[in-house]
Amino acid sequence: MDIAVITFPGSNCDRDIITAAETITGQKPRVVWHKDSDIGKPDLVLVPGGFSFGDYLRCGAIAARSPAMDSVYEHALRGGMVMGICNGFQILIETGLLPGALIRNKGLKFVCRNTVLRVHNTEKPVMSKLKDGDELTIPVAHNEGQYFADDETLRRLQGNGQIAFTYTTGGSHAEYNPNGSALDIAGITSENGKVLGLMPHPERRMSSAVGGSDGRTMLTAIFEACRS
Amino acid sequence: MTSPQPEMTYENAAEMGLSADEFDRICTAIGRIPNLTELGIFSAMWSEHCSYKSSKKWLKTLPISGDCVIQGPGENAGVVDIGDGWAAVFKIESHNHPSYIEPYQGAATGVGGILRDVFTMGARPVALLNALRFGAPDHPLTRYLTGGVVAGIGGYGNCIGIPTVGGEVNFDKSYNGNILVNAMAVGLAKADRIFYSAASGAGNPVIYIGAKTGRDGIHGATMASAEFTDDAASKRPTVQVGDPFAGKLLMEASLELMASDSVIAIQDMGAAGLTSSSVEMAAKGGLGMDIDLDLVPVREDGMTSYEIMLSESQERMLAVLKPDATEEARAILEKWDLDFATIGTVTETGRLVLRKDGDIAADIPLSPLVDDAPEYDRPHVSTPARAKLDSKDVAVVDICDALRKMIGSHHLASRRWIWEQYDCDVMADTVASSGGDAALVRVHGSERGMAVTTDCTPRYVLADPRCGGMQAVAEAYRNISATGAQPLAITNNLNFGNPEKPEIMGQIVGAVTGMGDAARELDTPVVSGNVSLYNETEGTAINPAPVVGMVGRIDDIDHAVGIALTAEDLDLIVVGQTPDVKDGWLGCSVYADLFGKAVDAAPPPVDCLEERRNGSFVRDQIINGHVDAAHDISDGGLLVTVAEMTMATGGKFGAQIELPDGGNLQGWCFGEDQGRYILATRDGNALLAAAKDAGVPSHRIGKTSRDGALKFSSGDIISVKELIDISEAWLPHLMAGGHEQN
Numbered sequence: 001m002d003i004a005v006i007t008f009p010g011s012n013c014d015r016d017i018i019t020a021a022e023t024i025t026g027q028k029p030r031v032v033w034h035k036d037s038d039i040g041k042p043d044l045v046l047v048p049g050g051f052s053f054g055d056y057l058r059c060g061a062i063a064a065r066s067p068a069m070d071s072v073y074e075h076a077l078r079g080g081m082v083m084g085i086c087n088g089f090q091i092l093i094e095t096g097l098l099p100g101a102l103i104r105n106k107g108l109k110f111v112c113r114n115t116v117l118r119v120h121n122t123e124k125p126v127m128s129k130l131k132d133g134d135e136l137t138i139p140v141a142h143n144e145g146q147y148f149a150d151d152e153t154l155r156r157l158q159g160n161g162q163i164a165f166t167y168t169t170g171g172s173h174a175e176y177n178p179n180g181s182a183l184d185i186a187g188i189t190s191e192n193g194k195v196l197g198l199m200p201h202p203e204r205r206m207s208s209a210v211g212g213s214d215g216r217t218m219l220t221a222i223f224e225a226c227r228s
Numbered sequence: 229m230t231s232p233q234p235e236m237t238y239e240n241a242a243e244m245g246l247s248a249d250e251f252d253r254i255c256t257a258i259g260r261i262p263n264l265t266e267l268g269i270f271s272a273m274w275s276e277h278c279s280y281k282s283s284k285k286w287l288k289t290l291p292i293s294g295d296c297v298i299q300g301p302g303e304n305a306g307v308v309d310i311g312d313g314w315a316a317v318f319k320i321e322s323h324n325h326p327s328y329i330e331p332y333q334g335a336a337t338g339v340g341g342i343l344r345d346v347f348t349m350g351a352r353p354v355a356l357l358n359a360l361r362f363g364a365p366d367h368p369l370t371r372y373l374t375g376g377v378v379a380g381i382g383g384y385g386n387c388i389g390i391p392t393v394g395g396e397v398n399f400d401k402s403y404n405g406n407i408l409v410n411a412m413a414v415g416l417a418k419a420d421r422i423f424y425s426a427a428s429g430a431g432n433p434v435i436y437i438g439a440k441t442g443r444d445g446i447h448g449a450t451m452a453s454a455e456f457t458d459d460a461a462s463k464r465p466t467v468q469v470g471d472p473f474a475g476k477l478l479m480e481a482s483l484e485l486m487a488s489d490s491v492i493a494i495q496d497m498g499a500a501g502l503t504s505s506s507v508e509m510a511a512k513g514g515l516g517m518d519i520d521l522d523l524v525p526v527r528e529d530g531m532t533s534y535e536i537m538l539s540e541s542q543e544r545m546l547a548v549l550k551p552d553a554t555e556e557a558r559a560i561l562e563k564w565d566l567d568f569a570t571i572g573t574v575t576e577t578g579r580l581v582l583r584k585d586g587d588i589a590a591d592i593p594l595s596p597l598v599d600d601a602p603e604y605d606r607p608h609v610s611t612p613a614r615a616k617l618d619s620k621d622v623a624v625v626d627i628c629d630a631l632r633k634m635i636g637s638h639h640l641a642s643r644r645w646i647w648e649q650y651d652c653d654v655m656a657d658t659v660a661s662s663g664g665d666a667a668l669v670r671v672h673g674s675e676r677g678m679a680v681t682t683d684c685t686p687r688y689v690l691a692d693p694r695c696g697g698m699q700a701v702a703e704a705y706r707n708i709s710a711t712g713a714q715p716l717a718i719t720n721n722l723n724f725g726n727p728e729k730p731e732i733m734g735q736i737v738g739a740v741t742g743m744g745d746a747a748r749e750l751d752t753p754v755v756s757g758n759v760s761l762y763n764e765t766e767g768t769a770i771n772p773a774p775v776v777g778m779v780g781r782i783d784d785i786d787h788a789v790g791i792a793l794t795a796e797d798l799d800l801i802v803v804g805q806t807p808d809v810k811d812g813w814l815g816c817s818v819y820a821d822l823f824g825k826a827v828d829a830a831p832p833p834v835d836c837l838e839e840r841r842n843g844s845f846v847r848d849q850i851i852n853g854h855v856d857a858a859h860d861i862s863d864g865g866l867l868v869t870v871a872e873m874t875m876a877t878g879g880k881f882g883a884q885i886e887l888p889d890g891g892n893l894q895g896w897c898f899g900e901d902q903g904r905y906i907l908a909t910r911d912g913n914a915l916l917a918a919a920k921d922a923g924v925p926s927h928r929i930g931k932t933s934r935d936g937a938l939k940f941s942s943g944d945i946i947s948v949k950e951l952i953d954i955s956e957a958w959l960p961h962l963m964a965g966g967h968e969q970n
Contacts, residue, residue, distance in 0.1 A: 009480070009564060010473050012389020016656040019673075049654075051387045054473025110382050110649045141386070141651040172878050204653045209670065209785055211653075 001227050003029035004042035006068045006088075013049035013085065013203060020203040021046070024220050037067035044081045044226040045072050047088030049141075049201060059102065059144045060087060064094035073097065081126060081226040082195040086142055089187070089197030097195045098188055099157070100149035105142070106180025112141040114211075115178055115200055117186050118168040121161040124193025129221035129228075135170060136214040138200040140178050140186075145199040147181035147188070154182055164189050165198055196222070233263035233533075233589070240264070244271035250602055257596035265533045265582065265590040270597065272500035272538060273507060276761050279601040282727035283759045286740040294753040296716045298419060304345040304496065305415070306755025307422055308717045310781040314671055315419040316678055317351035320359070320412035320721040320777040322760035326467040327409040331376025335409050336384040336470035340542055342413040343390060344496035347479050348545065350423035350486045351415030354655060355669045356385045358395035358411050359682040359721065359775040363404035365638050365962050370399065373407050374646075375963060380470075381411070382649040387472035388479065391658050392650035393667035396682055399638040405765030410721040410758075412777040414680055416671060423486055425495040426512035427548045427574050432492060434506070434517060434572040435554070437485075437561060438478045438544040441502070442527035444468050445540025474543040481564040482545055488560060490553030497544040503537045505546040506572075507580060511598040519572035521584040533582055533589035548574055608733035611693050617815035617829030619892040625823050627887075627897050628946045631871060631938075634898070635951050639818045640864050641958030663876065664791045665707040665860055666780065677785035679713035681778050685863070686771035688831035691816050693738025694745075697774050698834040701746035702902055704778035706860035709843035710905055712788045712850035713780035718747055720757040720776055725769025727761050732769055736761075739774040742834075749836035750843075752778060787851050791859040792876035793883070796934040798856055799912025800883060802866060803919065804842045804904035807927035810891020812899015818864045819898035831900075838903040845924045846905050854915055857908040865898040866929075869906050871938060871951055879949040882937040885930040908932060 003021050007014045014031070021029045029046065032039050039045065052063035063069060069091065076082050076097050084092040092098045105111055119134040121127055149157070157163055165187035167177040177184045179199070187198025205215030241251035244267060254262055254270045262270065276282060292300040298315055299307035305319035323338025339356060346353045358381060363370045385392045390413070427434075445468035485491055493513070495505040502524070510517040521536050531539075549557055554570065561568040575581075580597070582590040625633075634640055647662035659668035659677060666681040683704040689696025701718065708715040720743065725732040747754055763770045782788055814820045815829030849855050861869045867885070874882050888896050909915045912928050919926040939945045 010387070010476050012387075012476070012654055013656075015672075016654070019656065050389060051473060051476070054387065054471070056473070109379070110386055110651070112386075112651045112653065113648050139653050141653060143386075201653065204656045206656065209659055210656060211658075 001025045001027055001223060002042045003044045003046055004032050004039050005029045005046045005048060006032050006034065006072060008034045008052035008063050010052045010054055011048050011050035013201065016203040017046055017048045017085065020206050020219055023206060024216065024223055032068050034063065034066040034068045037071050039068060039071040039075060044083060044223065045075060047084035047091050049086030049088055052087055052091060060090035060094040063091045069095050076195050079192065079194060083222060084197040085201060086199055089199055090144065092195060092197045098190060098197045099153050100147055102144050103146045103148045104144050105146050110143040111178045112139065113173065113178060114139045114171055115186065116168050116170040116176065117165040117200060119165060120163050124161060124189050126189055126193055126196045126222060126225050127164055129225045130218065135168065136218055137171065137212055138202050138205055138215050138218065140200045142199055146179040147185040149182060157188060160191050162189050162191060164196055233265060235261040236264060236267040240267060244268065245275060246271050250274060253600065253602065257600055258592055265537055266592055268534045268538050269503050269590060269592060272503050273597055274601050277499055278504055280759055281602045282604050282606050282761060283722065283736060284603050285605050286737055289740065290744045290754045291748045292753050292755065294717065294751060297753055297755055299422065300755045301757060303424060304348045306717065306719055307349065308755060308779065309419055310678060311783060312676060313419055314676065315417050315422060316779050317346050317349045317415040317417055318413065318719055318777065318779055319345050319756040320410055320719045320775065321345065321758040322721050322723060323409045323411065324407065324723065324760050324763055327377055328373065328407050330467040331373050332380035332383065333467055333469050335377040335380030337468045337542055338409050338411045339381055339384040340470045340472065340475045341498050342411045343388065343475065343479065344498060346413045346415035347482055348494055348496045349417065350421050351417035352483060353390045353413050353415040354657065355414040355667065355680055356390050356392040356411065357680055357682045357777060359684060360395065360397045361403045361408035361773060362399050363407065364401040365399050367401065367404045371963055377409055378646050378649050384470055384472045386651040388476045389654050391652050391654050393652050393658055393661040393669060394681060395662065397643050397646060398686065400771055402771040406763045406770050408723050408773055410775050412682055412719060414678065414779060423491060423494055425493055425509050427493045427509040427515055428513050429492060430515060430574050430576040432548050432551055432574045433554055433570045434519065434574060435547045435549050435557065436524055436569045436571045437547060438566055439471065439474050439541060440525040440527040440567060441536055441539045442541045443531065443535055443539060446535055446538045468540045468542050470542055477564045477566055478543045478545060481561050481566050484560050485557055488556055490549050490557050492548045492550055494545060494547040497546060499540065501538060501540045507594060507597060509546060509548065510580060511594045516575040516577035516579045516594060517572055518575050518581045521582055521589060523569050523571040525567040525569055533584040606727050606733045607730045608737045609730045610734050611738060614691055614828060614830040617820065619811055619814055619895040622814050622820055622894060623823040624894060627867065627893065628944050630819065630898065631867060631946060632954055633822055634818055634864050634868060635871060636954040636958050637822055640868060642955040643959060644956060645959040645963055659785050659788065660790055665710040666713065668711055668785060668788055670785050675784045675786065677782045677788065679708045679711045679780040679782060681707040682775055683707060684773050684775040686773045687816050689739055689772045689774060691831045693735045693772060694742035695831055695834060697739035697742030698746040698836065699902065700774055700776040701743055701750060701752065702834050702836065702839045703862055704776045705750050705752060705839060705843055706905065708778055708780035709847050710858045710860045712847055713782040714847060715750065715752050715778055715780045718752050718754045718776055718778050720754055720774060722759045723763055723770065723773040723775065724761050725764045735772045739772060743774055746834065746836050750840055789850050789855050789858050791873050792857055793873050793881040793908050793932045794856045796881060796932050798908040798910060798932040799928055800870065800930045800932065801907045801909060801912055801915055801926055802904060802929050803846055803907055803924060803926045804838065805927065806925040810888040810896055812865060812895035813901045814895050814899050817898060817900045819894060832902050834902045842903050842905065842924055845919060845922045846907065849907065849915060849918065855907050855909055859906050861904040861906060863900065865900050867897040873906060873908065874938060874948045875952050875955060879936045879952055882933045882935050882948050883930055884933050884939045886941045
């Protein structure tokens with residue numbers, strides 16, 4: 001399986017997702033530096049978490065204008081699969097591949113903790129190997145993860161089945177939505193269901209030794225969907 | 229040699245924190261009267277912060293060698309062997325004064341600085357910890373300082389992508405005007421790929437890497453070496469400004485550079501910036517250095533040689549490269565969009581020569597600058613011994629009421645509000661983070677792990693510095709042991725008041741002596757450290773805080789245990805205590821602080837032989853799979869420890885505890901006697917038998933249960949969920965503006 005991981009100078013979850021992808025697929029992903037416009041023809045583009053260019057400006061705004069992301073945009077328009085995690089999700093929104101905005105957490109603080117995610121809309125291609133209604137415990141770690149969109153966009157997301165993951169009850173926090181996201185949204189897909197963005201970090205839950213393996217379950221299903 | 233800068237005077241020297249005697253020594257050292265730049269360099273290098281002039285005599289008494297030690301004190305960080313070709317590289321450092329003046333930037337640059345110390349040695353940082361001390365909860369600045377420091381620590385660590393996995397926080401009025409912010413970084417390197425700072429090879433290029441030099445942080449090291457007055461806010465320009473994104477670029481570029489085989493020596497520009505880095509690199513190599521200050525990348529025009537040499541702008545490194553490697557290095561740095569300039573050469577002169585605008589701005593022989601730094605044997609008086617507290621003098625409070633109040637106090641309440649602002653999971657190798665004993669980090673791509681912790685109990689140190697110094701080491705040792713890991717070595721951060729006062733110097737001498745004795749007996753040498761003195765405001769000193777950062781190793785992380793109970797019907801065993809004990813050491817305890825006048829009593833004594841024997845037994849039982857959960861007994865005593873083990877389950881499991889008949893129940897429940905652990909095990913009889921064989925006192929105090937309650941043989945009962953709610957409520961309530969008074 002050919003996975004391309006786009007890296008920026010401030011990416012800091014690139015090694016984690018590369019390790020996870022190699023563990024699951026048995027193949028080392030290709031690393032594409034942001035200055036490089038040649039991303040090849042991958043089965044999946046992964047945009048990792050981090051602080052792409054420091055994020056002193058709007059998160060992901062500078063990264064979205066890099067040569068590599070121009071090519072990712074083209075790749076998505078051709079119907080290619082793309083997944084962005086955390087800062088990667090922010091970048092995909094800034095690139096225009098996903099609707100809405102990710103604004104500062106409701107509590108105005110960085111939040112790092114486990115969340116329980118519910119899986120939705122498994123009819124979408126990228127979600128097709130996950131089980132609808134499944135609950136996965138995956139951590140978030142972000143300062144700007146509150147999903148925000150106008151009512152019309154939110155209705156469209158619901159109507160088109162674009163809501164991929166929502167925060168749900170069952171964890172140790174009474175306030176199960178960690179950032180105040182609209183409709184408890186943790187992740188969404190594009191209308192064609194081939195571009196996925198989510199705030200939580202599945203690459204951090206690859207085995208019981210590091211707090212659980214629900215992340216591995218999620219990534220295994222997504223990689224499988226991209227291969228078929 | 230003529231200089232365009234005016235000759236300095238005693239008054240100029242005094243303004244830079246140098247005594248008349250020290251000024252005379254400088255004149256002797258260089259054979260003439262120094263100019264402004266030269267005096268600035270001497271004052272920085274001879275500041276308490278850089279020269280350890282008040283503490284050196286005592287630091288020399290610390291044990292610094294051991295089987296695992298690859299590099300002891302004297303480099304940017306200490307290095308220990310953790311097996312399989314891997315080395316742990318670690319150090320702790322304070323950023324107390326800057327964090328009080330500007331909490332976000334002060335704390336952020338504290339993290340940035342300690343990370344540079346670690347990656348300068350060729351190690352990739354993999355864990356951050358901290359030790360924080362804030363003022364009384366009801367002090368008007370406490371919320372602002374706590375919020376700012378925590379955001380600053382998170383702001384830097386989260387962005388650069390190193391997990392903050394542990395730490396400790398105290399609130400006490402002695403820190404109202406002088407908070408403590410100590411940051412520790414731990415890195416991993418291959419043991420045969422460590423980089424050092426000694427320059428070599430006359431003629432080799434000296435390279436400046438990283439952010440441009442600005443006017444921020446000028447003379448920060450000197451500020452850190454003086455007492456505060458009430459105009460602290462006016463010192464804001466001496467606080468550096470952090471840029472974690474630039475720090476990330478510098479880290480990646482430096483590690484790539486060191487992997488490329490072009491680096492001979494490398495040193496970060498931390499305290500005293502270009503001054504300390506150039507002086508240390510040249511002096512350690514027994515060489516000299518010529519630097520052209522016109523070639524230093526600067527942020528603004530018109531910077532003087534004094535400003536360039538004393539700036540503490542962040543995210544900068546100095547390196548000596550192999551002569552034919554500059555183009556390869558340039559390509560790496562350009563990839564990371566970093567400034568790169570050849571600013572000088574290594575020489576054989578033994579002198580630091582600085583040029584600016586065609587003139588010689590400074591010309592200093594290095595040997596006296598480094599070797600003739602003053603070293604003081606400051607007068608010291610011992611802290612008067614306190615009497616042992618008689619348990620009868622302490623109020624008798626119902627144990628359930630006491631537990632509620634203790635768990636909900638500033639001493640023991642949950643720090644979740646703080647640690648959830650730190651990314652503890654990035655790098656995906658965090659096995660255990662805040663909320664337990666030591667944190668555990670996996671060595672990437674292996675089953676090996678490192679256990680890391682920071683510890684100190686200032687109220688013990690204040691009461692009996694020697695005992696408190698020992699206790700800090702012993703508690704760190706227990707925290708590491710309670711995970712199953714083998715304690716290896718220490719980094720220390722000695723936070724004290726003004727050493728020119730004999731009673732403060734007495735605290736330093738006592739604490740360092742105690743720390744050294746414990747480190748020797750527990751075989752955990754001190755491999756790096758930092759001293760922060762003059763932590764006083766308007767003449768009032770902080771409670772002394774000789775913080776210990778300890779690193780341990782575990783060969784298979786699957787063998788490690790946490791504090792959370794894992795099942796019902798487990799036997800709860802107290803290790804380090806005999807069944808006939810019906811009392812406990814309440815002097816200096818949390819219980820005594822909350823319910824009595826008794827803080828003025830002596831703290832619990834530390835017996836290192838017992839610590840060693842009990843710790844070794846606990847580790848052995850854990851590694852051999854006989855233990856399901858373990859927690860060391862520290863603040864709050866035995867009952868708080870058991871409560872924490874149930875609370876860590878989220879209320880899923882509780883415990884049934886057998887209380888002793890007769891004696892002093894509050895002492896037994898809440899005494900803070902040292903050297904003890906609570907273990908949960910499926911086979912209590914086997915564990916007790918093993919303890920007997922090992923000569924370790926231990927006995928069964930109860931069993932775990934599924935009913936989510938703590939039940940006592942007295943019939944008392946308390947819900948674990950209720951304790952969790954009390955514990956979790958305190959800090960959010962404080963930070964939301966509820967001025968708690970505990």
